[in-house]
Amino acid sequence: MNPGSSARRTFCCLILVLGVLWGAGHADCRQATPTGFIGNEACAKCHAQIYETYMHTAMAHASGPAEENFISGEFVHRPSRVRYAVYREGSKVWLRFDRPGDPHVDGKRELLYYIGQGRRGRTYLFSVDGYLFESPVNWYADRQMWDMAPAYGDDKHIPLNLAATTSCLDCHVSGVRAPLNGSENRYPEPIFFFSGVTCERCHGPGESHASGGPIINPGKLPANLRDQVCMQCHLEGNAAIERPGRHLYEYTAGKDLSDYIRYFVLTGNVPQGLRATSQFEALEESACKRKTGGSMSCMSCHDPHQTVPPEERVAFFRSKCIACHGEAFAAKHHGKQKNCAACHMPASLSTDVAHTQVTDHRIPRSSRAEETPATVSNVLPVLVAFPPTLSTLKQPREFALAWQTIADGGMTVAQPQAERLVRAALSQSPNDAALLSALAFSVQRHGDDIQASTLYKRALDQDPTLVDASTNLGVLEAKQGHVAEAVRLWKSAFERAPGRSEIGMNLALVFCQGADYRSARDYVVRVLQFNPDLGPAKKLISELNANPPSCGL
Numbered sequence: 130m131n132p133g134s135s136a137r138r139t140f141c142c143l144i145l146v147l148g149v150l151w152g153a154g155h156a157d158c159r160q161a162t163p164t165g166f167i168g169n170e171a172c173a174k175c176h177a178q179i180y181e182t183y184m185h186t187a188m189a190h191a192s193g194p195a196e197e198n199f200i201s202g203e204f205v206h207r208p209s210r211v212r213y214a215v216y217r218e219g220s221k222v223w224l225r226f227d228r229p230g231d232p233h234v235d236g237k238r239e240l241l242y243y244i245g246q247g248r249r250g251r252t253y254l255f256s257v258d259g260y261l262f263e264s265p266v267n268w269y270a271d272r273q274m275w276d277m278a279p280a281y282g283d284d285k286h287i288p289l290n291l292a293a294t295t296s297c298l299d300c301h302v303s304g305v306r307a308p309l310n311g312s313e314n315r316y317p318e319p320i321f322f323f324s325g326v327t328c329e330r331c332h333g334p335g336e337s338h339a340s341g342g343p344i345i346n347p348g349k350l351p352a353n354l355r356d357q358v359c360m361q362c363h364l365e366g367n368a369a370i371e372r373p374g375r376h377l378y379e380y381t382a383g384k385d386l387s388d389y390i391r392y393f394v395l396t397g398n399v400p401q402g403l404r405a406t407s408q409f410e411a412l413e414e415s416a417c418k419r420k421t422g423g424s425m426s427c428m429s430c431h432d433p434h435q436t437v438p439p440e441e442r443v444a445f446f447r448s449k450c451i452a453c454h455g456e457a458f459a460a461k462h463h464g465k466q467k468n469c470a471a472c473h474m475p476a477s478l479s480t481d482v483a484h485t486q487v488t489d490h491r492i493p494r495s496s497r498a499e500e501t502p503a504t505v506s507n508v509l510p511v512l513v514a515f516p517p518t519l520s521t522l523k524q525p526r527e528f529a530l531a532w533q534t535i536a537d538g539g540m541t542v543a544q545p546q547a548e549r550l551v552r553a554a555l556s557q558s559p560n561d562a563a564l565l566s567a568l569a570f571s572v573q574r575h576g577d578d579i580q581a582s583t584l585y586k587r588a589l590d591q592d593p594t595l596v597d598a599s600t601n602l603g604v605l606e607a608k609q610g611h612v613a614e615a616v617r618l619w620k621s622a623f624e625r626a627p628g629r630s631e632i633g634m635n636l637a638l639v640f641c642q643g644a645d646y647r648s649a650r651d652y653v654v655r656v657l658q659f660n661p662d663l664g665p666a667k668k669l670i671s672e673l674n675a676n677p678p679s680c681g682l
Contacts, residue, residue, distance in 0.1 A: 162304045162322045164381070165334030172328045172335060182435040183328070187246040192301040193324035195222040195240040195253050200268050202275040209285050209662075213266050213275065215240070215253070224255065224264055226287060233661050234287055240264065242320070244301040252278065254293050257659055260315045260627060261293040287662040290628035296369075299378045300362035303327040307376070311594025312625040331358050331433060333382045345383040352423030353518070356409070357386035359427045364409040366392035366515055368531035373561060387519060391527040395535070397510040402477070410515060411490035417453070443468045507542055526561060529554040533567045544571070562592035570601065578605050596626045603635065612639060623655075630660045637669060641680035646673055649680070 169189070173180035183189055190198065199222055203214035211234060214225040221239055228234040238255035245251035251268040254261055265288045267278050281288050292314040298305045304322030309315045329335050333345035347358045361380055371377060371390050380389045394410060409427070412418050418425050430449045437445045450469045451459045466472070473492050512532060514521045521528040529550035536543040548571045555564045569584035585602035588595055603618035616639055623632040633656035641649035650673045656666045665681075672681040 164304055164322075165336040166304045166322060166327065166329045167335045167339055168323050168329075169325075169327050171339055179434050180328075183433075186433070186436045187248050188326035188433065190246045191325045192242060192244045192298075192321070195243050196220065197243070197324075198247060199243075200247065200251060202268065204266075204275045206266075206277055208283050209287060211287050211662075215264075215266070215275070222253070224253065224266070226265075226289075228287075228662075231662075233657060233667050236661065238262075238264075238289070244298065258627070260312070260659075261320065262289065262314065262628065262659075263291040263293050263297065265289055265291065286664065288660075289662070290630060290660045292626070292628050295376065295378050301326070303330055305378050307378070310625065313596065314628070315625075326362075329381075330361075331382055347382060348428060350383065352426070353516070354383060354385065355428075356426055356516075358382045360386060360392075360409050363427070364392055364515070365407055366410060367395045367512070368393045368534040370527040370530045370534070372527070373558075373563075391519065391524055391531075392515040393512050393521075393528070393531040394515045395510045395512055397508075407487065408490045412492075413516065415490065415492040416494075417492050421453070443470075446470050509542055509546060525550070525554040526558055526564060530563055530567060547571075560587075560591055562588045562595060562598075565591070566595055566598040569598065573601060573605070578608065581605060582609075593621075594625065596622045596629065596632075600629070600632050600635075603632075607635075607639070612643075615639065623652075627655060628659045630656050630663050630666065634663075634665060634669075637666075638680065641669070641673065641678075646678045649673055650678075 169180060169184070196217070199217055201216050203212070203216075205212050209228070211226055211228045214223075216223055216225065223237050224240055225237045226234065227236075238257070240253040240255050241261075242254040243251055244254065245268075247268065247270055249270050251270070252266075253264040255264065256262070263278060265278055265281060266275055268275055276282065277284065278288070278291065294314055295305055295308065298321065302321035302324065303326060306316045306320055306322075309317055331345075331347055335344065338344040347355050350358075361377065369377075369390055369392050372388060375389045377390045380386055412427070429452075430446065444467070447459070447467055447469050450473075454462075463472070470488070472495065474488050474490065475493075476488050478487070512521070512528070512535070514524065514528070529547065532543055532547035532550050536547040548568070551564055551568045551571070555561065555568060558564060565584050565588035569581045569588060572584065573581035582602060582605045585598045585605070588598045589602065592598075599618045599622040603615040603622070606612075606618065607615035616636065619632050619636050619639075623629065623636060626632065633652050637649045637652035637656070640646075640652065650670065653666050653670045653673060656663060657670065660666065669681045672679045
């Protein structure tokens with residue numbers, strides 16, 4: 130889920146008056162970036178030993194050029210019948226895909242970057258016309274296998290339009306750039322300044338420090354600011370909402386993370402289990418953390434500067450337990466079992482990423498799986514702020530958008546609650562673009578097109594870059610016969626988000642119905658460039674290429 134945005138809220142189908150429904154490069158590390166980052170190599174001049182050990186950690190290799198540490202492979206995805214191959218050809222790395230008998234699904238993409246250090250998994254990124262996308266296939270290290278990206282395992286069509294947004298990139302790279310001109314996933318070059326997670330992600334920009342100025346030591350920060358250094362990447366929650374005018378990638382160590390983003394977690398009537406990125410959230414539930422309070426942190430057990438060799442891990446982490454519980458307790462409590470983590474931090478399958486195991490940072494008393502309580506479909510869970518020190522009452526905007534995120538994510542029982550909270554939040558922040566767009570979508574779903582149009586226009590007055598608002602307002606304008614205005618809105622949105630196939634299809638259908646077959650064909654070709662396996666687009670292009678052309682209606 131993208132921080133600061135709910136699940137996509139667009140009406141993908143265009144209702145026309147005619148009555149038819151349609152659905153890097155790398156900067157020189159010796160020079161400071163605009164954010165003041167100067168890179169790990171600059172730190173190595175004075176901290177050589179730490180630099181050497183850190184460069185063997187997973188964080189240091191969380192991203193980089195695709196050809197580094199390359200993992201090749203091929204497989205056939207049975208539900209879609211698509212054959213995939215990831216391979217090297219000369220100095221370049223490629224993703225090849227094809228479906229026997231389907232001329233549209235037969236091509237390749239040059240892979241430019243990787244994200245994921247490879248110990249849990251890895252995906253690759255490619256560019257189409259300067260827009261960055263995630264590969265539809267991932268490498269899963271636990272199973273040593275290639276498979277579809279999370280959430281696409283059962284899809285019967287190839288997803289080649291998975292936009293690589295800043296929320297996808299930020300925890301894997303350092304110095305990610307802001308997207309260009311309000312786009313979703315088009316970035317200036319270089320897309321990010323440094324591979325992996327640099328020293329400065331935890332210690333703050335190093336430009337001033339390199340000239341003798343201070344630097345952040347997370348261990349000396351107040352407990353809440355110290356913990357936020359880890360939280361920025363090791364906390365996901367059920368919803369993450371960026372503050373107005375702020376972005377997670379702008380946060381640097383020592384600042385207050387809650388000024389940039391707010392997190393929320395569901396409790397009560399929800400399925401149990403661990404997400405792939407839930408370490409911080411889980412630790413907060415542990416008895417160890419609750420009893421020790423602010424004195425315990427991720428660094429109580431983990432040294433971010435080094436990786437413990439496999440043969441030393443049992444003794445290393447046992448020593449961390451003994452540091453709090455004492456030698457006498459350890460000798461009495463399963464004295465012959467030296468591996469504390471085997472019982473008290475067992476691994477279990479992630480609930481959101483296939484083929485991936487997660488270490489249980491709740492530190493349960495027993496490794497036995499507790500019985501999961503059954504969820505009741507019509508009972509609303511409780512949504513709480515995380516960390517709990519942040520009251521939901523003091524953040525009505527973020528709380529409302531969090532509920533809207535959850536409702537849009539499939540929990541339809543939450544929609545009335547979300548709409549009520551959005552309306553209440555708007556009474557305090559009447560010009561907030563995100564709230565206006567969220568309420569517009571709700572009332573549009575109720576069939577109140579006039580109010581929805583008014584709300585979308587107000588939202589776009591505040592933030593003209595809102596793709597969902599432009600798309601949905603275009604649908605409403607088309608329904609009212611204002612086709613030229615609908616086309617204007619969709620053209621702007623499609624230019625900034627060409628991976629959104631529904632926008633391009635709306636444009637193609639408008640031009641096709643106006644007998645402008647050349648323009649219609651151009652837009653369908655553009656859709657297929659980014660999403661070559663979209664069924665309606667494949668059907669429409671064949672009919673536009675017929676003699677005489679038709680609109681497939």
